[in-house]
Amino acid sequence: MLGLTRRILPVLIGIALIGGAAGASGWRWHLPRGMAPPPVPADNAMTRAKVELGRRLFYDADLSADGTMSCATCHEQHRGFTEGNRSHPGVTGEPGRRNVPGLANIAWFSPLTHADPALTTLEAQVSVPILGTRPVEMGMKDRADEIARRLGNDPCYRAMFAQAFPETRGRIDLAGMARAIASFERTLVSYGSAYDRGALTPEAKAGQALFRRDCAGCHAGPRFTDLGFHRLDLPDPALPDQGLYEKSGNPQDRGKFRTPSLRNVALTGPWWHDGSAASPAEAIARHGNRYAGTEQAALLAFLNALSDRAFTTRRSLALPAKRDRHGRSVCPLPRPR
DSSP states (O other): HHEEEEOOOOOOOOOSSOOOOEOTOOOEEEOTTTOOOOOOOSOOOOOHHHHHHHHHHHHHHHGSSSSSOOOOHBBBBBGGGBBBBSSSSTOOOOOOSSSOOOTTTTOOOSSSSSTTTTTHHHHHHHHHHHHOOTTTTSTTTOHHHHHHHHTOOOHHHHHHHHHHHHTTTTOOOHHHHHHHHHHTTOOOOOOOSSTTTTOOHHHHHHHHHHHHTTTHHHHHHTOOOOOOOOOOOOOOTTTOBBOOOOHHOGGGGEEEEEEEETTGGSSSSBBBBBOOSHHHHHHHHTOOOOOOHHHHHHHHHHTTTEEEEGGOGGGSSSOOSSBBSSBBOOOOOOOOO
């Protein structure tokens, strides 16, 4: 994989990595040469209409109880689709339990969250922030019909659902919303870093050698995660967050959390499952590796080289315009190809 990624050209346009690959639905994935497209559920094939609808929904605060919180409230593009606080309170003011994870390359991830092995699809994950109660985030438990009513009052949404889901005649419901948001999230592809382009500095190359020796066992592969659940500290039944144990009930799972991806790691702080590490250096130290001086600087240089700045400004992933420069309503309906 490393030999392949060194040959990748810089980001140019759109999602802009060379070497596109067409999926079964005809959707064109813009990926590094040799990288397989992510899995896509058979009942939710990728289409431009679903992606554009999902993008609009991702940024829409009408999916929350009081109209103040969207998916993008916690997943900010300029931070690699995470946010800068240890955790984010929900619409009721209830504190968040865990740090907001970044969404880069989430299409390849399963399981999806810090400590729930049962959440394996993006479609299923959508309902957690919208309907969930532990903690309350967007606060719409038992109010899915209210979301559908709100969206149905918007002629643009009616047109977009009709184009995205002709098989249901454009029915607006939570299942369709989840399929559309999941489709957009699968386009959050990030392989344009200095590492990918083979543009590491000598210092970063030295850090890469350290990383391969000490870190790549868990932060493995092109996504820099083995997607496994691991514990770095001694189990402590007194801690309020017991990690994987809360789902499995197995005492051996106390304090285990899924390995986070290190893609865009320099942009996604604070770090750790609870956001308690204030710097990458602090997070590294918690692994028991006592780097100092030139070694620490080299490792941090390599981690910085995993940042894909184009990903944080890509227009196709940004808040869609709802009005043009003249103040007229805009409805982004893709043209049929």
